[in-house]
Amino acid sequence: MASSPPFESWLRPGPSGLHCVPGDFHIDPSGPVPRAVITHGHSDHARPGHDAVLATADTLAIMRLRLGTLGQTQALAYGVPLRVKDVTVTLVPAGHILGSAQVVIDYNGQRAVISGDYKRHADPTCEPFELVPCDLFVTEATFGLPVYRHEPDTAEVQKLLASLRDFPERTHQIGVYGLGKCQRLIKLIRKAGYDRPIWLHGALRSMTDYYVSRGIDLGEVPNVADAPGTLAGEIVLSPPSALGDRWSRRFADPLAGFASGWMRIRGRVRQRGVELPLIISDHCDWPELLKTVTETGAREVWVTHGREEALVHELSKRQIVARALRLVGREDDAE
Amino acid sequence: MKAFSQLLDRLTYTPARNAKLMLMRNYFRATPDPDRGFALAALTDGLPIEFPLRRVLAEIGESRFDPDLFRMSRDDVGDTAETVALIWPATEVQADAPSLSEIVVALGKAGRSGHAALLTQWLDRLDATGRWALLKFLSGAPRVGVSGRLAKQAVADAFDRPVDDIEELWHGVAPPYTALFDWLEHRAERLSLASTPIFRPLMLAHALEESDWQVMRLDEVAAEWKWDGIRIQVAAKGGTTRLFSRTGDDIGQSFPELVDHFTFDAVLDGELLVLRAGEVAPFSDLQQRLNRKTVTRAMLTKYPVHVRFYDALEIGGEDLRALPFTARRERLEVWHREHGPAHSDLSEVLSFTSKEELKARWEATRAQGIEGLMLKRKASPYLAGRPKGHWYKWKRAPLTADCVLLYAQKGSGKRSSFHSDYTFGAWTEKDGQKLLVPVGKAYSGFTDAELAELDRFIRQNTIERFGPVRSVTPKLVLEIAFDAIQESKRHKSGIAMRFPRVSRIRWDKPAEEADTLTTLKALITSVG
Numbered sequence: 001m002a003s004s005p006p007f008e009s010w011l012r013p014g015p016s017g018l019h020c021v022p023g024d025f026h027i028d029p030s031g032p033v034p035r036a037v038i039t040h041g042h043s044d045h046a047r048p049g050h051d052a053v054l055a056t057a058d059t060l061a062i063m064r065l066r067l068g069t070l071g072q073t074q075a076l077a078y079g080v081p082l083r084v085k086d087v088t089v090t091l092v093p094a095g096h097i098l099g100s101a102q103v104v105i106d107y108n109g110q111r112a113v114i115s116g117d118y119k120r121h122a123d124p125t126c127e128p129f130e131l132v133p134c135d136l137f138v139t140e141a142t143f144g145l146p147v148y149r150h151e152p153d154t155a156e157v158q159k160l161l162a163s164l165r166d167f168p169e170r171t172h173q174i175g176v177y178g179l180g181k182c183q184r185l186i187k188l189i190r191k192a193g194y195d196r197p198i199w200l201h202g203a204l205r206s207m208t209d210y211y212v213s214r215g216i217d218l219g220e221v222p223n224v225a226d227a228p229g230t231l232a233g234e235i236v237l238s239p240p241s242a243l244g245d246r247w248s249r250r251f252a253d254p255l256a257g258f259a260s261g262w263m264r265i266r267g268r269v270r271q272r273g274v275e276l277p278l279i280i281s282d283h284c285d286w287p288e289l290l291k292t293v294t295e296t297g298a299r300e301v302w303v304t305h306g307r308e309e310a311l312v313h314e315l316s317k318r319q320i321v322a323r324a325l326r327l328v329g330r331e332d333d334a335e
Numbered sequence: 336m337k338a339f340s341q342l343l344d345r346l347t348y349t350p351a352r353n354a355k356l357m358l359m360r361n362y363f364r365a366t367p368d369p370d371r372g373f374a375l376a377a378l379t380d381g382l383p384i385e386f387p388l389r390r391v392l393a394e395i396g397e398s399r400f401d402p403d404l405f406r407m408s409r410d411d412v413g414d415t416a417e418t419v420a421l422i423w424p425a426t427e428v429q430a431d432a433p434s435l436s437e438i439v440v441a442l443g444k445a446g447r448s449g450h451a452a453l454l455t456q457w458l459d460r461l462d463a464t465g466r467w468a469l470l471k472f473l474s475g476a477p478r479v480g481v482s483g484r485l486a487k488q489a490v491a492d493a494f495d496r497p498v499d500d501i502e503e504l505w506h507g508v509a510p511p512y513t514a515l516f517d518w519l520e521h522r523a524e525r526l527s528l529a530s531t532p533i534f535r536p537l538m539l540a541h542a543l544e545e546s547d548w549q550v551m552r553l554d555e556v557a558a559e560w561k562w563d564g565i566r567i568q569v570a571a572k573g574g575t576t577r578l579f580s581r582t583g584d585d586i587g588q589s590f591p592e593l594v595d596h597f598t599f600d601a602v603l604d605g606e607l608l609v610l611r612a613g614e615v616a617p618f619s620d621l622q623q624r625l626n627r628k629t630v631t632r633a634m635l636t637k638y639p640v641h642v643r644f645y646d647a648l649e650i651g652g653e654d655l656r657a658l659p660f661t662a663r664r665e666r667l668e669v670w671h672r673e674h675g676p677a678h679s680d681l682s683e684v685l686s687f688t689s690k691e692e693l694k695a696r697w698e699a700t701r702a703q704g705i706e707g708l709m710l711k712r713k714a715s716p717y718l719a720g721r722p723k724g725h726w727y728k729w730k731r732a733p734l735t736a737d738c739v740l741l742y743a744q745k746g747s748g749k750r751s752s753f754h755s756d757y758t759f760g761a762w763t764e765k766d767g768q769k770l771l772v773p774v775g776k777a778y779s780g781f782t783d784a785e786l787a788e789l790d791r792f793i794r795q796n797t798i799e800r801f802g803p804v805r806s807v808t809p810k811l812v813l814e815i816a817f818d819a820i821q822e823s824k825r826h827k828s829g830i831a832m833r834f835p836r837v838s839r840i841r842w843d844k845p846a847e848e849a850d851t852l853t854t855l856k857a858l859i860t861s862v863g
Contacts, residue, residue, distance in 0.1 A: 146400070147408045147421035149463070166357065244751045244803075246794075253749065264421065266347065267413045271802045273751055275348050310407045317401075 004110055007136045007300060011105070011112055013325045018114060018138070020105055022086035025054070027103050027114050030327070037089065039116025040100035041066065041179055054084075056091055058099025058214065062179065065206050078127065081106075094118035095129030096282050097180030098211060104132050112136040113296065119281065120288040121150065124187045125180070125216050129292075137298035138325075141306035142283045143261050150261055150285040156278045157188045160235070160257065163276050168233040171251035172276070175240035175258040178204045180282050182237055183211040185259050186218045188280075189235065199224045199231055201238035201247070224250075244273050261285070290314065336432040336461065338366050339374050340468030346479040350747040355481060359489030372511025373435040375490065377472050379483035380584070383510055384442045386473045391450045392419055399424065399455070416474065420467035423458050430460045435472070436511065484582045494519040499536040499719045502583045506533045506570075532570035534583040535602055535648050535656070536719035540709060540726035547727060551690070555714070557660060558685040558693060560700075561707040561728055562643055563618050564608035565625070569642060571599050572652075578607075589627045590640055596676045602649040603642075603667070604717075606682065610641035615704075618833075619821050644671065645682040645709075648717055656717040663717065700731040706818075707731045733816040734858060735838055736761065737849045739771055740811040743793045745803045746778070753786055754793045754805065757837065759813055761828070763852040771809055772852060774828045780816065780836030789840065812841035812849050820858045830855055 012019045017029040025035040032049030039045055039055075041062030046055075048067045053060065057075040064070060076082055078101065081090045091101035096117045103114040113134040120129050143150075164172055176182040182204050189198060197220040200208060205223065212218055224236055232252035242248060243256045258274045261281025269277045284292060289311060293301055300321040303311050308324035315322035342362045349355050359378075363371050376382050392415065396405065400422050412418045441453055454473075458466050471477040484498075487505065491498040496519060507528040508515045517523035541547075566581040576597045578587040587594045590607075609616035609624070616638070624630070624638050647667040648656050655663050664684065671681055685708075687693045697708050707730040715725040738759035746755035756778050760771035781789065796808040816838035823831035830852070 145408045145411055146404050147412055147418060149421070149425070151463075167354065244745055246752055249752050254751070256751065265412055266417055269348060273745060273747065273803055275350065277348065307407070307411070310404055313403055313407075314401075 004135075005108075007110070007112060007302075010107055011136070013302070013327065017327055018325075020087060020107075022107055023084045023089065023105065025084060028116065037103050038063065039094065039103060039114070040096055042097070042117065045116060054082075054089070056099045056101050059101070061210065062099060062207070065210060066179075078130075092130045092132055093127035095120065095123060095126060098126045098183070098214065098216075100126060102130075102132065104134070110135050112138065113298075114138040115140070115292075117142070117283060118292075119284050120292060121153065121281075123184055123282070124191065125184045125211060131292070131295050133295075133297050135298060136300050136302065137293055137296045138302045138304060139289065139293060139311075140283065141289060141303045141308045141311040143281065143285050144289060144303070144307035144311040146286045146310070148261065148264055148285045149287060150264070150281045151279045153184075153188055153280050154192065156259070156280050157185075157192045160189070160276065160278060161192060161194060163255065163257075164233065164235070167255055170253045170255045171231045171234060171236055173236045173238055173243060173248055173251060173254045173256055174276070174278070175243045175256070175260075175272075175274075176204070176237050177260075178239060179207045181259055181280065183208055183216065183218060184282070185237065185278075185280060186221060187216065190217075190219050194235075195219060196234065197222050199227055199234055199236040201236070201242055203239050203242075204237055240272070293320065294318075336370075336434055336438075336465055336469065338362060339370065339435055339472070340461075340465040342374070343468045343471055343477055343479050344464050346481055350480070350751075352485070355485065356489050356492060359481070359486060360493040363490050363493040368513050368516055369511035370435045372513060372516065373439055375486060375512055376510035377477055378479075378481050378486035381475050382439065382472070384439060384473075386442060386450065386475075387447075388416070388470065388474050391454055392416070392470075394451045395455050416470040417467055419458075420470055421463055423463075423466055426459045432461050432465055433457050433469075438469070438472070439511075482582070483584065487583075490515075490519070502534055502536050504528065504533070505583055506577060506579075506585060507531050530573050532572040532575050532577045532602070534568060534570065534577075534579045534585075536583070537566065537568065537581050537604065538646075538717050538719065538726060539581075539721040540728040541721060541723065543710065543727040543729040548690075551710070553687075553690055553693075555712055556710045557664070557713055558687065558696075559645060559682045559709045559711070560685070560705050561709050561730065562606040562608060562615065562682065563706040564606040564615070564621055564643075566604075567607040567642060568602065568604055568648075569593075569597055569644075570602045571597050573600075574598065586625075589624055589630060591630060592635055593640060593642065593678055596678055597642075599674050599676065600651050601647060601670065603644050604646035604648060605642045605644035605679075608641050608643060609638050611639060617821065640678065642679045643682045644679060646717065659714045659716065660711050661713045697729055697731070705731070730818065733818055733834075733838070734820070735814050735816050736855055736858075737812050737841060737844060738774060738815050739809045739846045739849045740793075740807055740813055741771060741773055741809055742804055742806050743789075744805075750786070753790045755786055755790075757789075757813065759815060760809070761850050761852045761855055763828075772828045774826075774830060774852065774855060775815065775817070775832040775835045777813070777815060777835045777837050780838055781840070785837075785840060810846045812844040812846055813837050814839040814841055820855055822859055828852060828855075830859065 010021045016026055016031050016033055018027045025037050026033045027037045028039055028045040029036050034051045036050040037054045038059055041059050046063050050071055052072040053070055054074045060073050060075055076091050078091055078093055081088045088106040090104040092104055094100040094102045094116050096119055105112045111134040113132050117140055118129050176185055186198050200221050201224055208221055230252040248254045255275050257276035257278055259278040259280040261283055262268045263277030263279045301315055303324045304327045312322040312324050345358050346355055408422050409418045445453055487501045488498045491501050504526055507526055514526055518525050568579040570577045576594045577585050580586050609620040620638050647663050650666055650670050700707050710727040712725050738761055740757055741760045742758040743754035744756040746753055758773050758776050760773045762769055763772050793807050797805045799806045815835050817832040817835040819833045821831050
């Protein structure tokens with residue numbers, strides 16, 4: 001068998017991100033391009049200003065809510081192959097947030113999977129990650145160090161409920177990212193049997209409403225602005241930036257929580273002044289990263305962002321060709 | 336171990352005192368002996384074990400994880416023990432977590448060579464939080480924001496006893512404190528402590544308010560100088576001598592020359608000082624002697640310590656605490672004339688003929704390098720705690736300086752949304768350029784309304800944010816009150832302020848007119 005051409009000959013890391021040459025499109029570009037394929041709606045992946053966007057219907061809807069009007073759009077359902085010039089593109093669930101997809105590109109008998117952000121842990125608010133065997137796997141490494149192992153999310157939610165029992169006089173204000181984490185946490189709290197209203201900061205409203213409109217039942221989720229009193233003993237969700245901010249002075253002796261994979265590290269918990277760290281992440285932890293990379297059977301792995309040095313080191317030890325792309329514009333800490 | 340690791344984990348994240356007390360109270364009620372006793376030891380005086388944690392970790396680390404990944408992880412986490420706890424490979428079989436008592440007993444039996452095998456085996460049996468707590472436990476001082484006093488308070492609360500009872504018994508019991516818990520849970524009589532020197536809770540003074548001074552009658556109070564050392568209780572009995580700090584910590588190890596000379600039968604209250612040729616040395620000299628496990632001969636000569644007694648709680652086995660101050664003082668004087676050991680004298684009782692004269696003496700304290708006056712009601716018994724209306728401290732008037740606000744940090748608890756910790760600076764010159772150098776930090780002295788105004792100013796004048804810290808445009812002048820200025824090699828400015836607080840916010844004063852480092856350095860005193 002003749003040796004295949006290097007992946008770089010048709011999938012090129014450049015200043016605006018990954019460019020698929022024979023398909024003539026970029027994946028999650030950092031600036032405006034003529035044709036973009038977008039893996040999911042987070043702002044460091046879904047940027048404004050492209051002439052044409054291909055993504056799942058949910059991702060397109062989320063982008064419209066966040067960015068206003070988009071250029072020309074095309075929705076592609078999971079698992080449906082689409083011919084784009086000389087390549088075939090298929091979107092496959094990534095398990096990261098609602099609508100998130102891995103981009104599978106078949107070209108000349110080679111298959112590359114650009115996984116975007118993904119996780120293997122079950123998430124009741126999105127389709128589970130689907131493993132696609134491939135030749136080249138492109139992965140993130142946000143939590144690419146062996147110290148990052150996320151606890152089961154059900155145990156973390158129990159920590160929140162236990163704290164509510166211990167401090168019934170305090171408002172529990174939990175910092176969450178507005179797209180994905182917020183709705184997943186609400187759903188997890190509901191699954192744990194908590195049926196009181198969960199109060200929302202205004203910035204979390206539109207995405208939460210969108211999830212509900214997609215048939216994800218989140219129970220009663222009123223606005224903090226409409227709350228009658230100081231919400232003592234209630235759960236309030238807000239963007240992380242509102243923790244310990246003036247906005248929180250309305251609450252009864254607010255107890256600051258934060259739902260994030262970073263809460264695994266005590267220094268980060270202290271630095272943010274968090275009293276209730278909840279280790280809930282929408283990214284893979286270290287064992288999941290290694291498991292996924294191994295299971296894809298890829299002979300080459302590219303690491304886009306995060307702690308790529310450690311992951312490349314570990315994969316090289318396992319005789320998998322690995323390289324760090326250091327793509328610009330990825331917000332490492334936005335989790 | 337699971338309950339203990341959860342306790343430590345939550346304590347580290349909980350800033351509020353009452354919440355910490357609640358967590359500890361629940362733990363001490365729910366956890367059986369002897370584990371809770373070892374936990375109490377870890378939170379107070381430390382465990383009766385020596386474990387060379389760093390050496391053992393270095394020994395087992397290489398065999399368990401990739402050194403490159405460990406280094407990268409260590410850089411990310413920022414703490415070696417925590418990195419080990421997090422990176423430790425999860426074992427398939429979740430065996431029973433070791434109990435604290437199992438750990439203490441095994442370490443007692445194991446020699447140096449057994450340490451690594453034991454630690455490896457325990458780490459394998461724990462989850463990440465458990466591993467972190469174990470390493471904290473073995474490091475001796477867990478540093479989870481709990482003082483020994485607070486832990487004792489929690490034990491007292493858990494069993495509805497006054498904390499003073501625990502303090503009194505404390506030095507008559509040892510880890511795992513089974514006798515203490517037996518008594519607390521009504522399974523045993525109170526321990527008899529007749530033969531050992533124990534700590535008696537101290538009597539503390541209130542700051543003198545103008546209103547106290549107004550109603551005070553001259554013939555009712557005795558006055559003494561306020562000494563600038565640390566409060567000490569010397570308890571000696573049956574050939575054993577203990578030196579207790581004001582919180583009941585036994586600090587005798589740092590002062591062997593005192594322990595050796597104080598071989599009497601009494602419990603005395605006094606001030607620990609460094610004294611040279613009868614002159615009290617600055618507090619910073621005394622600091623050289625504090626918290627040292629071993630004391631060199633050079634330290635003994637360079638920083639000679641001395642105790643200036645001012646009260647007697649017990650002499651020759653007789654409890655004097657119910658007697659009035661004047662009677663106790665008389666007994667103290669008689670005793671000291673007969674038995675007074677080297678390295679000790681008595682705090683002078685000042686004579687004065689009018690309140691004006693007393694006030695004049697107070698006003699002269701700064702010039703004399705003395706911290707202030709103590710006023711003690713002659714009729715007062717020796718009462719534990721800080722009873723109202725008995726003892727007063729009358730600190731010399733503070734010094735003030737106008738400094739410029741440079742950095743602000745958010746507080747915790749009720750102050751978590753307010754910037755309440757301020758770093759301020761004074762002007763200095765470098766290469767002909769005027770610049771501000773930080774000279775101190777203050778957290779108090781302002782009202783809630785002023786705090787809100789300061790917070791607003793800080794938010795509107797932020798230059799940069801570093802996590803919870805903000806640098807602000809240097810334009811707000813704070814009048815800082817402080818007790819003294821000392822030389823300091825640890826601070827860039829070369830000075831350290833004692834007890835700084837915000838006395839006024841000078842919204843009116845331009846930053847250019849704030850004080851200079853030179854002015855502040857001129858306030859450095861060689862005494863007091």
